[in-house]
Amino acid sequence: MTSATTKAIGSSHRRGDAKLFVGGRGTYIDDVAMPGVLHVAFLRSPHAHASIVAIRTADADALPGVVRVVTAADLAPLCKGWQTSQTYPGYVLRTQYPLATDRVVFVGQAVVAVVAESRALAEDAVELVEIDWELLPPACDLEGAMAPDAARAHPDLAGNLAYQAEVGDPENRALFDEAACVVEAAFRFNRQTVMPMETRGVVASYLPGDGSLSVYQSHTAPHQLRSLYATHLGLDEGRIRVICPHVGGSFGAKIHLYSDEVATVAISRLIGRPVKYIADRMEALLADIHAREQIVTAKLALDEEGRFVAWRAETRLAMGAFSTHPGSSVQEADEAVRLAMAPYRVRHVGGRLEVVFQNKNIVGQYRGVGHPIAAAIGEHLIEKAAAAMGFDPVALRLANYVADDAYPVKTRTGIDLDALSHQACLRRLGEIIDIPALRAENERLRGEGIHRGFGIACFIERTATNAPSNAHIRKATAQDGITLSVDPSGAVRCAISVTDQGQGTHTVVAQVIADELGVPFDRVRIVSGDSQATPYGSGVRASRGTAVGGELALHASRELRAVILEAAAQLLQTVAERLSMTDGMIAPADSEQGNGISLADLAEIVHFKPQLLPRGAQVSLSLSRHLGHDWPALVPTNGVQASLVEVDVRTGAVRLLRHWAVDDFGTIVNPLLVAEQVRGGIAQGIGQALFEELVYDAGGQVQNASLADYLVPLASDLPDMVIDHVETPWPHSVLGAKGAGEAGTTGAVGAVLNAVNDAIRPLGASITELPMTPERMLAALNRL
Amino acid sequence: MKPRPFAYRRATSVEEACSLLAGPVDARVIAGGQSLVPMMNLRLVSPALLVDIGGLAELQRVTLAGDALHVGALVRHRQLETDLLVARHVPLLASAVRHVAHQAVRNRGTLGGSLCHADPAAEFPACILVLEATLHIASSGSERTVAAGDFFRGMFATALEPGEMLTGVSIPLTAARDPAALHEMSRRHGDLALAGIVGRRGQGLQRWAAFGIEDRAVRLAHLETMFADKPQAGEAEMLAALALDLPSTAGAGTAGRAKLVIAAELARRCRDDIDRAGVAA
Numbered sequence A: 001m002t003s004a005t006t007k008a009i010g011s012s013h014r015r016g017d018a019k020l021f022v023g024g025r026g027t028y029i030d031d032v033a034m035p036g037v038l039h040v041a042f043l044r045s046p047h048a049h050a051s052i053v054a055i056r057t058a059d060a061d062a063l064p065g066v067v068r069v070v071t072a073a074d075l076a077p078l079c080k081g082w083q084t085s086q087t088y089p090g091y092v093l094r095t096q097y098p099l100a101t102d103r104v105v106f107v108g109q110a111v112v113a114v115v116a117e118s119r120a121l122a123e124d125a126v127e128l129v130e131i132d133w134e135l136l137p138p139a140c141d142l143e144g145a146m147a148p149d150a151a152r153a154h155p156d157l158a159g160n161l162a163y164q165a166e167v168g169d170p171e172n173r174a175l176f177d178e179a180a181c182v183v184e185a186a187f188r189f190n191r192q193t194v195m196p197m198e199t200r201g202v203v204a205s206y207l208p209g210d211g212s213l214s215v216y217q218s219h220t221a222p223h224q225l226r227s228l229y230a231t232h233l234g235l236d237e238g239r240i241r242v243i244c245p246h247v248g249g250s251f252g253a254k255i256h257l258y259s260d261e262v263a264t265v266a267i268s269r270l271i272g273r274p275v276k277y278i279a280d281r282m283e284a285l286l287a288d289i290h291a292r293e294q295i296v297t298a299k300l301a302l303d304e305e306g307r308f309v310a311w312r313a314e315t316r317l318a319m320g321a322f323s324t325h326p327g328s329s330v331q332e333a334d335e336a337v338r339l340a341m342a343p344y345r346v347r348h349v350g351g352r353l354e355v356v357f358q359n360k361n362i363v364g365q366y367r368g369v370g371h372p373i374a375a376a377i378g379e380h381l382i383e384k385a386a387a388a389m390g391f392d393p394v395a396l397r398l399a400n401y402v403a404d405d406a407y408p409v410k411t412r413t414g415i416d417l418d419a420l421s422h423q424a425c426l427r428r429l430g431e432i433i434d435i436p437a438l439r440a441e442n443e444r445l446r447g448e449g450i451h452r453g454f455g456i457a458c459f460i461e462r463t464a465t466n467a468p469s470n471a472h473i474r475k476a477t478a479q480d481g482i483t484l485s486v487d488p489s490g491a492v493r494c495a496i497s498v499t500d501q502g503q504g505t506h507t508v509v510a511q512v513i514a515d516e517l518g519v520p521f522d523r524v525r526i527v528s529g530d531s532q533a534t535p536y537g538s539g540v541r542a543s544r545g546t547a548v549g550g551e552l553a554l555h556a557s558r559e560l561r562a563v564i565l566e567a568a569a570q571l572l573q574t575v576a577e578r579l580s581m582t583d584g585m586i587a588p589a590d591s592e593q594g595n596g597i598s599l600a601d602l603a604e605i606v607h608f609k610p611q612l613l614p615r616g617a618q619v620s621l622s623l624s625r626h627l628g629h630d631w632p633a634l635v636p637t638n639g640v641q642a643s644l645v646e647v648d649v650r651t652g653a654v655r656l657l658r659h660w661a662v663d664d665f666g667t668i669v670n671p672l673l674v675a676e677q678v679r680g681g682i683a684q685g686i687g688q689a690l691f692e693e694l695v696y697d698a699g700g701q702v703q704n705a706s707l708a709d710y711l712v713p714l715a716s717d718l719p720d721m722v723i724d725h726v727e728t729p730w731p732h733s734v735l736g737a738k739g740a741g742e743a744g745t746t747g748a749v750g751a752v753l754n755a756v757n758d759a760i761r762p763l764g765a766s767i768t769e770l771p772m773t774p775e776r777m778l779a780a781l782n783r784l
Numbered sequence B: 001m002k003p004r005p006f007a008y009r010r011a012t013s014v015e016e017a018c019s020l021l022a023g024p025v026d027a028r029v030i031a032g033g034q035s036l037v038p039m040m041n042l043r044l045v046s047p048a049l050l051v052d053i054g055g056l057a058e059l060q061r062v063t064l065a066g067d068a069l070h071v072g073a074l075v076r077h078r079q080l081e082t083d084l085l086v087a088r089h090v091p092l093l094a095s096a097v098r099h100v101a102h103q104a105v106r107n108r109g110t111l112g113g114s115l116c117h118a119d120p121a122a123e124f125p126a127c128i129l130v131l132e133a134t135l136h137i138a139s140s141g142s143e144r145t146v147a148a149g150d151f152f153r154g155m156f157a158t159a160l161e162p163g164e165m166l167t168g169v170s171i172p173l174t175a176a177r178d179p180a181a182l183h184e185m186s187r188r189h190g191d192l193a194l195a196g197i198v199g200r201r202g203q204g205l206q207r208w209a210a211f212g213i214e215d216r217a218v219r220l221a222h223l224e225t226m227f228a229d230k231p232q233a234g235e236a237e238m239l240a241a242l243a244l245d246l247p248s249t250a251g252a253g254t255a256g257r258a259k260l261v262i263a264a265e266l267a268r269r270c271r272d273d274i275d276r277a278g279v280a281a
């Protein structure tokens, strides 16, 4: 039982819905049933780059059970196509359509849709569609993407460069030439994808009778979808309702809008019947956003004392054939260059990014967006410099950090940082690991031929995107809102614009409301994910659920509490200032029990017997609150991770022995959920470091589009993880919470990279290509 | 990822299964379904008729028959892992199971399915090669046997003719009692092998096989001769022998070279295990 002494905030409430999910009683997108629903399957391009000469659909049309075979020409009158909403000066964009028009530009691009009575029938019919292709040279080589004779991903463009930018200080060669020590490295981060457990899916129903459209979609931002569908399909936004049912993970995959999703909705509009599209696992691998693929060169200059003098990083991102929508593909490269070395005082920080078109699937915003790369390149070079100059890597970091008491600061790349705690986090790490002893043990084992390595990576995350005055993602970062109501039973209803994709937003928001309003946790129910039932807002992305949703809940609860106490004061013939509410009981703060009234009794009176209240304005036990530009655009967080690995130098295998994380998420509303987020995030970072890679051949064919070959780490592949915290509340909000969803992924990549390199450095080896497969390890160890 | 349409029959006897397989439509046996069903869902194979042999009790037994242990085609991986006769007489098979998938797959996957599927990276084909087992094959009205060494013909290809099915495997007890070892490397626990080696040392003989490297499980003749001549051979000699035994891998650039390097290390581990077991015995 929740009592006055146990606050909900700070306690590890379990997710109320977790039992439902584990028991198979969740309502995921494929569980959404509608009478007469038809099923969609797509013919997807088998070619990386080809012209569509002719499409013959007669055989498919004739298959019993097939309702309609749809091509780009059918949808052209309904949908004009779109470009990304997040633009940058000079960003070259190509228009995307629901189905490929005259040319396909990546393997897996949707070309023809078949609508049939079952998905199996639709797939049968897809096999009967015939397309004449004229193959075009595919642009798939990242290193050679800008060569004058390189194949062009879009032949109507002069080249493959979609965007370039200089970031921070201009290059200053002299600083590197004159430095006491310069370390540099060329990194390759290979392409991966996101892989939420539940694939994407849409159920759309357009009613020709009244021109209304209902869309159920596995997505994290229903209001954004609604606005986008209105725009792209030319419909009245007021007649569109978007519902996101239970979402089985997103990690960024479900913050975007995909052509197959628009096609499905457009098809319902075209045929006036409900249709369902559920991406299968192969489609997920081919057509969910991809991520990370970048080649980076970076260098760090230090003076004799080990002070960081200058840093420069240049990256080239393989964007794919289009920019993601509505948030753009550029972010992955931009954040990588901007955030590298952000924890440190460095006199001169600069970089350059190039974003290139390729005949591959689109790169979008996957958990961490650029930050894992920023941390990996900076932290790798710091440990390399420590080894080269004979410094202790912990001491070298401590000597160069921006001091915890020096914030706020602006980085040389233009990023505002505040309330960070690198020193405290690294010190805390030193308390939970005896680092000198661990290193000594590694040294001893090396004598026995056992190659262990210990690596550290600290990082900054930019979380909790909001609708700031400089927001440049139209229709993605909006004002957020909450509506709180007290029902006659005293139950509290909350409708909120942030959503739950499985991470527990509902639980956290309910905890804040329970405390701030003064009601039992169990009496609070949250509704989200329904554009018709919740205030407009941005849903979840970028670890914003708690920081934004919790803050909204706090303010709305405090206001509603004031309303409640005011009404109760009238009944109890006292003044509101003398009352407080705890566990749903309103009583004078300074008198014995019995003199109060329960929230349920008060609500009963307000709803059914308002005549018992003094005359005047009707008491409203329902109110809405919004949060917009009165809040910074992004909330920075920081943390440090460490990894202990053992490298089998004879086979190239890397064994993970242990992993540690110390994060500063500000106020922690729910330690259990935060620890789960960190663990899951670390698992995905480890995936990037050691396992996950989507392999494209030179012709743009995906070589491993199944989960047998695309290796997502399983629980049995992961080490024990120790999770700890430093709490520096965010000073610009009342709740003080920061984003916690991505830090695990962001720090893990660099920590494992550094641990592996620590293990093999004494052998004169180094590795900077991820994932670190056995083959790459053996090559690094000079054994091939 | 839905299969093409197919018909389904559950056989009540080996004879009935064989006659269904011999029918006019393209028919396939389904045993545990752990490899076949994913392939059907990916539309890589599309039999018109599935003949389910899951109910044939006579194929589910492990029995001692003279100087051989007979393992029925329908013996599940989990059964191999826990069967007392297997543990006692063919410990190599029992230990190999620990590298095969996870419990859920082991509960359904069968030895016969694994052998007939002939995945180049599967463990059991290589095991029965070094154990010099005999495969029992039935077809409508007749039976024949094939030596393990003649059974695997390429990637997912075996000596089974249309209309035939595997009923079981006989493993000679003398071979099965020799010290033997299996080592493999896979990226994740339970995955098919990136490279694997099985070895057995008998009275004056060496039997070695590799899996996960070429297009099928293969015997390693040069490695066998080398170990016979030089039991304590070093890495360079093992690499040289393996390059001769695995020519297409040796010629396959750095990826092939990596497999050979790993295979040599796995062979060393097998050899050391066998040495230890030999001493203990």
Ligand SMILES: Cc1cc2nc3c(=O)[nH]c(=O)nc-3n(C[C@H](O)[C@H](O)[C@H](O)COP(=O)(O)OP(=O)(O)OC[C@H]3O[C@@H](n4cnc5c(N)ncnc54)[C@H](O)[C@@H]3O)c2cc1C
Binding pocket: B028, B029, B030, B031, B032, B033, B034, B035, B036, B037, B053, B073, B099, B100, B101, B102, B105, B108, B109, B110, B111, B112, B113, B114, B116, B117, B119, B121, B122, B123, B124, B160, B164, B165, B166, B167, B190, B191, B192, B193
């Ligand atoms: C996630 C996962 C991981 C796996 N990991 C491994 C691993 O690490 N190592 C490994 O070896 N295997 C692995 N497998 C495969 C597994 O071992 C399968 O069980 C095995 O390959 C096939 O056995 P089955 O009984 O399921 O055969 P089925 O899938 O039913 O059939 C496979 C093929 O064999 C044929 N067939 C089956 N039985 C007979 C018979 N008696 N006569 C003639 N033809 C027959 C079928 O027609 C079909 O072509 C894995 C499978 C999965 C799903």
